Amino acid sequence: MMSASVARRTFATPVLLGLLLIAFALVAVAVGSKPFNQTIIDIFLKVIFVVGLWVFVGNSGVISFGHIAFACLGGYVAAWTTIKPMMKGMSMPGLPDWLMQTEIPYWGSAIVAAGWAALWALIFGSVLMRLSGIAASIATFAMLAMVNSIYSNWESVTAATSSVVGIPIIRSIWPYLVAALISVFAAWAYGISRHGLALRAARDEPTAAAACGINIPRARLIAFVISGAIMGMGGALYSHSIGIVTPDTYYLGLTFITLSMLVVGGMGSLSGAVLGVLILSTLIQTLRWLEAGVQVGETTIALPGGVQEIALGVVMILILMFRPAGIMGNKDLSLPKRAALETKGPKSPRT
Amino acid sequence: MKRLMTALAATTCLTAPALADDDKIIVGFATAETGFMQAYDKPAQDAAMIRIAEINASGGLLGKQIEVVNADTKTDRAEGAKAGLTVIDAGADMVVVSCDYDFGSPAALAAESAGLPSFFLCAESIKAGIQGVGPNSFSASVLAAVQGATMAEWSYTKKEARTFYRLLDTWTEYNKGICDGFDYMLPKLADATLVGEDTFLNEDASIAAQITRIKALPEEPDAIMLCTMMPGAVSAIKQIRAAGINSMILNGSGVDGSYWLSAVPDLSNFFVPVQGSIYGDDPNPDVTAFNAKYKEVTGGDPSTQYVYPGYVMIDVWAKAVERAGTTETTAVVAELEKMNAEPTLFGPRTFTSELHHQNQARYLIVETNAGKPGVVDEWTISEPIPVADLMK
Numbered sequence: 001m002m003s004a005s006v007a008r009r010t011f012a013t014p015v016l017l018g019l020l021l022i023a024f025a026l027v028a029v030a031v032g033s034k035p036f037n038q039t040i041i042d043i044f045l046k047v048i049f050v051v052g053l054w055v056f057v058g059n060s061g062v063i064s065f066g067h068i069a070f071a072c073l074g075g076y077v078a079a080w081t082t083i084k085p086m087m088k089g090m091s092m093p094g095l096p097d098w099l100m101q102t103e104i105p106y107w108g109s110a111i112v113a114a115g116w117a118a119l120w121a122l123i124f125g126s127v128l129m130r131l132s133g134i135a136a137s138i139a140t141f142a143m144l145a146m147v148n149s150i151y152s153n154w155e156s157v158t159a160a161t162s163s164v165v166g167i168p169i170i171r172s173i174w175p176y177l178v179a180a181l182i183s184v185f186a187a188w189a190y191g192i193s194r195h196g197l198a199l200r201a202a203r204d205e206p207t208a209a210a211a212c213g214i215n216i217p218r219a220r221l222i223a224f225v226i227s228g229a230i231m232g233m234g235g236a237l238y239s240h241s242i243g244i245v246t247p248d249t250y251y252l253g254l255t256f257i258t259l260s261m262l263v264v265g266g267m268g269s270l271s272g273a274v275l276g277v278l279i280l281s282t283l284i285q286t287l288r289w290l291e292a293g294v295q296v297g298e299t300t301i302a303l304p305g306g307v308q309e310i311a312l313g314v315v316m317i318l319i320l321m322f323r324p325a326g327i328m329g330n331k332d333l334s335l336p337k338r339a340a341l342e343t344k345g346p347k348s349p350r351t
Numbered sequence: 352m353k354r355l356m357t358a359l360a361a362t363t364c365l366t367a368p369a370l371a372d373d374d375k376i377i378v379g380f381a382t383a384e385t386g387f388m389q390a391y392d393k394p395a396q397d398a399a400m401i402r403i404a405e406i407n408a409s410g411g412l413l414g415k416q417i418e419v420v421n422a423d424t425k426t427d428r429a430e431g432a433k434a435g436l437t438v439i440d441a442g443a444d445m446v447v448v449s450c451d452y453d454f455g456s457p458a459a460l461a462a463e464s465a466g467l468p469s470f471f472l473c474a475e476s477i478k479a480g481i482q483g484v485g486p487n488s489f490s491a492s493v494l495a496a497v498q499g500a501t502m503a504e505w506s507y508t509k510k511e512a513r514t515f516y517r518l519l520d521t522w523t524e525y526n527k528g529i530c531d532g533f534d535y536m537l538p539k540l541a542d543a544t545l546v547g548e549d550t551f552l553n554e555d556a557s558i559a560a561q562i563t564r565i566k567a568l569p570e571e572p573d574a575i576m577l578c579t580m581m582p583g584a585v586s587a588i589k590q591i592r593a594a595g596i597n598s599m600i601l602n603g604s605g606v607d608g609s610y611w612l613s614a615v616p617d618l619s620n621f622f623v624p625v626q627g628s629i630y631g632d633d634p635n636p637d638v639t640a641f642n643a644k645y646k647e648v649t650g651g652d653p654s655t656q657y658v659y660p661g662y663v664m665i666d667v668w669a670k671a672v673e674r675a676g677t678t679e680t681t682a683v684v685a686e687l688e689k690m691n692a693e694p695t696l697f698g699p700r701t702f703t704s705e706l707h708h709q710n711q712a713r714y715l716i717v718e719t720n721a722g723k724p725g726v727v728d729e730w731t732i733s734e735p736i737p738v739a740d741l742m743k
Contacts, residue, residue: 033440034436034437034439034440035422035433035434035436035437035440037436038432038433038436039433042429042433090742161523162453162478162524163452163453163456163478163483165456165460165478165483165484169460169461169464171464238429241429241432242428242429242431242432242457242460243432243456243457243460244428244453244456244457244460246428246453249428249429253427288423291423292422292423305384305385305423306385
């Protein structure tokens with residue numbers, strides 16, 4: 001019964017975050033410009049990635065540098081399952097026959113990708129989750145490097161470093177919105193489940209949690225598999241958003257941008273993960289527009305190229321200076337009255 | 352949150368799409384203005400702008416002025432897709448995309464799904480066109496395979512090379528393409544033999560093992576086909592020469608330019624195929640005139656031959672638009688596909704409904720002798736490389 005009351009108490013969080021995402025989608029529809037639409041799609045994909053990352057990092061407290069590897073696994077599932085068989089034969093001749101003949105819709109590929117990534121998360125996780133602290137972080141990074149090397153060199157199955165083309169491009173915003181909503185609700189549901197609560201207990205007090213009978217590696221493994229699945233789904237959709245897939249898309253660049261969004265937003269809460277993406281993406285986009293030039297009356301004001309990257313760094317430093325636990329800290333978005341109750345409640349440990 | 356939304360709403364006003372205008376023709380450049388691809392895109396784009404300025408000065412295209420819209424891909428694939436959509440929204444009649452297939456294809460795919468023609472600035476993979484994007488996509492350059500085939504046939508015929516060694520840097524598709532063309536041509540040359548082959552990686556600091564194997568041959572090969580590109584090419588060439596191997600070195604166009612020659616002093620017996628000469632000795636005086644104009648506009652000489660495809664691109668596209676009497680995609684693509692050995696400043700160009708790329712082209716042969724590069728010959732491979740061989 002405990003779980004039900006927690007659910008009631010925290011249900012406002014995913015709903016508010018969901019409404020926020022829907023608002024972004026509606027803005028895109030209202031603006032009606034193709035590049036803006038694509039920008040919002042990109043933001044939703046980042047939401048999926050960062051929420052996926054949060055499920056593990058936020059709840060376990062172990063920073064993972066390797067989650068983008070699951071996005072890579074997912075991205076290639078989209079290539080394997082949705083490209084027309086004839087084109088697949090040309091770029092990836094080494095695929096098994098049954099896979100070569102498979103052609104499923106994009107949502108099917110997203111589901112399969114989630115399953116495939118979850119499977120590998122289970123395999124990797126059963127070993128990695130026994131480690132903790134910095135050792136675990138570096139081990140996840142090793143996993144990323146490994147997946148990247150395999151996908152960059154297995155010519156007949158992944159076309160190595162060449163771009164794989166022919167993935168159907170989905171330019172409609174709704175599938176991405178739905179996927180982002182699914183990830184937010186899944187992350188919330190996991191967070192309040194007994195496994196999620198156990199893992200958070202293990203994060204804050206490992207010794208006490210173990211003494212209470214929590215099997216820490218197992219609790220971490222569950223989070224790792226769920227977050228792997230979310231990343232896999234995101235990876236597949238990422239492929240569908242631009243129509244090509246290459247291994248270096250899913251490597252250090254994406255790893256660091258998603259991690260910084262999570263840290264700036266606040267690792268301690270789901271709202272931090274989502275808001276980190278929304279705020280940083282909005283900032284990046286605004287700076288890009290300024291770089292491209294803004295018409296003010298007769299003159300065009302434009303920032304010099306490259307300012308966006310610098311300004312983003314400065315803003316992130318400032319945010320972390322004043323809010324070391326991220327914008328949201330450990331708090332979640334909730335309705336005002338609930339929030340008041342929450343602060344009086346016993347649990348608000350700062351990490 | 353409210354502040355966030357107002358910020359968003361405010362920024363969106365800036366992107367209000369320009370409506371397609373009937374009294375002008377718009378060329379959209381979805382190319383890299385920042386990031387490492389900028390070094391490849393900018394020179395070719397400058398050359399394209401020169402051709403556009405020429406057309407506008409002589410009364411425009413179909414009596415309309417050509418206007419240009421730009422969007423930065425930031426050398427990023429996801430941004431590339433957005434850049435493509437941005438120029439399409441701005442009313443582009445033709446979309447120019449980044450030089451490299453990997454970085455240009457997201458924007459080209461966006462153009463393709465919007466039913467617009469697209470041109471890769473200088474991609475040399477067969478995928479940059481029908482095979483990797485769709486029926487309205489073209490590349491302004493020449494296939495890498497033609498470069499390898501040209502060097503093989505030319506050195507066989509003009510330099511009597513009979514024994515070849517093939518050294519491939521497996522880093523990029525471009526490198527593999529050069530060697531594929533070489534592999535296609537070699538069996539067609541009577542009594543030419545491949546005495547050995549090896550691979551290395553662009554980032555390898557030392558290719559000592561590969562060099563030892565060349566040195567172990569009973570006789571030094573007549574020619575080494577070196578399929579590589581910058582930046583690794585310089586170190587490979589330096590090591591080959593330092594080991595005392597004096598065979599001819601045959602290359603793709605990727606090593607054109609004199610900017611790196613000081614790293615290998617007194618380099619000789621070194622051959623590069625180019626579409627036009629940046630050294631001021633092109634057999635066509637118009638190319639030298641173009642080089643002067645390029646210097647006037649950009650303040651510097653062309654640094655490599657990869658400037659030229661940008662000019663060719665606007666040239667052939669504008670001709671097709673002129674002949675079709677419209678910028679409408681099917682008509683323009685049909686006119687482009689009718690081009691058979693269409694003369695351009697940098698050699699004839701052919702497009703067919705099967706291939707939107709050059710599988711045969713006239714190349715100038717640049718020889719570097721005692722550290723001085725200069726045009727010594729020109730060569731067109733005896734027959735086009737069949738598409739089936741290119742797809743391997």
